[in-house]
Amino acid sequence: MTSSRYVFNIVAAITLATLLAPGMALAHKVGVYAYLEDGQILGEGYFAGGGKAVNSAIEVSDGAGQKLGEYATDQEGNFSFPLPAGVTPPLKLVLKASQGHQASYEMSAEELGLSGAPASAEATAPAAATAAVAVAAAPAGAATINKEELRQVVDQALKAQLAPLTAQVAKLAGEREVSVHDIAAGIGYIIGLMGMAAWFMSRRKRD
Amino acid sequence: MHISEGVLPTPTLIAGAALALAGLSLGLRKMEQERLPQVALMAAAFFVASLVNLPAGPARVHLVLNGLLGLLLGWSAFPAIFVALALQALLFSFGGLTTLGVSTFNMAFPALVVHWVCGPWARNGSNRLAVVAGFAAGVLGVALSAILVALSLLTAGEDFLGAAQLILLAHLPVMLVEGLVTAAAVVFLRRVRPAMLAWDR
Numbered sequence: 001m002t003s004s005r006y007v008f009n010i011v012a013a014i015t016l017a018t019l020l021a022p023g024m025a026l027a028h029k030v031g032v033y034a035y036l037e038d039g040q041i042l043g044e045g046y047f048a049g050g051g052k053a054v055n056s057a058i059e060v061s062d063g064a065g066q067k068l069g070e071y072a073t074d075q076e077g078n079f080s081f082p083l084p085a086g087v088t089p090p091l092k093l094v095l096k097a098s099q100g101h102q103a104s105y106e107m108s109a110e111e112l113g114l115s116g117a118p119a120s121a122e123a124t125a126p127a128a129a130t131a132a133v134a135v136a137a138a139p140a141g142a143a144t145i146n147k148e149e150l151r152q153v154v155d156q157a158l159k160a161q162l163a164p165l166t167a168q169v170a171k172l173a174g175e176r177e178v179s180v181h182d183i184a185a186g187i188g189y190i191i192g193l194m195g196m197a198a199w200f201m202s203r204r205k206r207d
Numbered sequence: 208m209h210i211s212e213g214v215l216p217t218p219t220l221i222a223g224a225a226l227a228l229a230g231l232s233l234g235l236r237k238m239e240q241e242r243l244p245q246v247a248l249m250a251a252a253f254f255v256a257s258l259v260n261l262p263a264g265p266a267r268v269h270l271v272l273n274g275l276l277g278l279l280l281g282w283s284a285f286p287a288i289f290v291a292l293a294l295q296a297l298l299f300s301f302g303g304l305t306t307l308g309v310s311t312f313n314m315a316f317p318a319l320v321v322h323w324v325c326g327p328w329a330r331n332g333s334n335r336l337a338v339v340a341g342f343a344a345g346v347l348g349v350a351l352s353a354i355l356v357a358l359s360l361l362t363a364g365e366d367f368l369g370a371a372q373l374i375l376l377a378h379l380p381v382m383l384v385e386g387l388v389t390a391a392a393v394v395f396l397r398r399v400r401p402a403m404l405a406w407d408r
Contacts (some may be wrong), residue, residue, distance in 0.1 A: 030211070100210035100360055178258060182298040186254050189294055194247035201240040 030103045032058070032095035033170040036113055037163055042080045043105070043170070045073045045095040052077025053097040063088040089114055105170075208271065208356045208374065209257075209295070210310060212303030219362040223309025227289065230315055234285030242283065245403060249276050250287035254294055257301060261380045268381050274348025275389045277318030278329055278341070279396075279403060284318035285311065309359055317351030329393045330404045341393030345385035349378050 030053055034043030045053030058071045058079050068087070073079045073095075083091075089109035096102055215223075238246060249272075256270040276284045289311045295301040302310055321344045328340035357371035396403050 094213075100208070100214050100356060100363075102211035102214050104213075178299050183255065183258070186291075186294040186298050187251050190247050190251045190254065190290060193290060194243055197238075198240065198243050201243070205240070 030095065030097045030101040032093060032103045032105045033167075034093055034105055034107060035166045035170045036083060036107070036111060037159070037166075039083050040080050041083050041091070041093075041107070042167075043078070043093065045077050045079070045097060045103070047097075053095060053101075056095055056097040059094040059096065061092050061094075063090050063092075083112065087112070087114075111170075208268075208310075208313070208352055208378075209292075209302030210306045210313075210356065210359060212305055215306060215309060215359060215363050219359060220305055220309060223306070223312050223359070225308070227285070227308040227311040227315070230282070230285035230312065230319075231289055234282040234315075237282045238286065242280075246280055246283045246287050249280055249284075250291045252276075253288060254291040257295055257299070261384065268377050270381060270385060270388075271314065271349050271352060272385065272388070273314045273318040273352060274321045274325075274344040274346070274385055275392055276315075277321035277348055278326055278344050278389065278393065280318070281322045281326070282319065284322070285315045288315040288318065313352050313355040313359060316355065317348045320351060321348050326404075329397075330401075334394075334397075337393050337397060338390045341390035342386040344393075345387070345389030346382045348389075349382045349385055350375065353378050 030045070030047055032043060032045045032053070034041050036042075043058075045056050045058070047053060053073055054075050054077050056073045056077075058073060060068045060071065060081070062068055062084075066088075068084050068091075069081065071079050071081050089107070089112055091107040091112060092104060093107070094102065094104045253272050253276055256272040258269065260269040273284070273288065276287060280287055289307070292302065292307055292310050292314070293304075296304050296307060325340040325344040325347065329337050329344065332340060353374040354371055357365075357367055357374055360370045361367040393404065
């Protein structure tokens with residue numbers, strides 16, 4: 001009995017130490033995110049918990065599975081490349097950070113700006129309902145300024161304001177930190193499995 | 208050293224799963240009921256150790272503890288490591304479910320080697336010898352795993368020597384820390400609860 005109490009104490013100590021350790025970051029989960037800005041795909045490869053995935057390959061393919069090109073992250077883990085014309089969404093980016101680390105990020109049609117409001121009036125893409133709404137939302141009262149010009153100004157201002165937010169949201173979508181709940185759940189599972197094994201073994205012994 | 212989903216070719220995944228399955232069934236058969244709490248404890252330690260990370264150049268690496276598991280569990284390191292890796296994949300998104308077999312073998316086989324090579328010295332050697340055996344167990348467990356991971360990546364078309372060098376270099380701090388931790392654990396257990404080490408399986 002003393003032996004099991006001893007073991008219990010150690011498990012309790014490890015659990016407590018883990019729960020109390022502040023700001024424990026993921027060790028080496030690698031991640032990648034990207035967003036569209038002015039026809040360029042910008043993004044970053046990173047190790048959750050701080051480090052950047054530098055000089056790592058970024059493989060780009062489209063929704064049809066066709067490979068579109070291979071790029072690399074720079075010294076800060078950043079990468080950029082022009083959005084290929086006529087791409088079939090979703091665009092898939094795969095980061096290869098050596099040592100068996102790999103992460104991918106998918107950019108949907110919305111993220112690529114292919115299904116929302118067309119960027120310019122001469123866009124011939126079939127106008128979706130959203131496009132109609134966007135045009136209707138533009139104030140028609142201003143007489144001194146061309147409607148189209150106004151739309152472009154607003155568009156630009158919005159883009160500038162939203163760029164950092166877009167980057168952040170994209171990063172959040174790819175990252176998930178380990179929480180205390182995950183650790184507690186894992187240890188709970190192990191204790192539960194131990195209980196199940198003990199039960200099976202005791203039945204085997206009795207039979 | 209967790210290998211991500213989609214890196215390894217299918218034959219490697221199948222081979223890894225088969226090897227892990229063989230190790231698992233042997234490990235479960237050799238597990239005694241009295242040792243169950245110890246196996247669970249070490250599984251919990253392995254599960255949590257992956258969150259203790261150390262800087263290594265641009266990346267970060269984490270503790271593995273498979274040398275310690277080998278010394279204390281022998282064949283039962285297989286079920287312990289399998290359960291811990293599965294939970295790491297599910298809860299932390301470390302590695303992947305398809306690579307579970309390969310990773311289990313990559314981590315548990317070195318544990319077994321450590322059990323065979325360092326175990327007798329750690330249990331029955333003189334005090335000084337036991338410290339050396341404990342340190343060697345910590346270093347050997349990580350080093351062998353690094354080589355096995357590089358071998359796995361070789362089947363994915365990565366150059367073996369380059370990958371092995373990279374992984375071994377990145378894990379030098381881990382080897383040092385694990386050597387010290389395992390040596391300390393051996394000294395502690397020999398004094399307090401030698402029965403935990405004296406498990407000839």
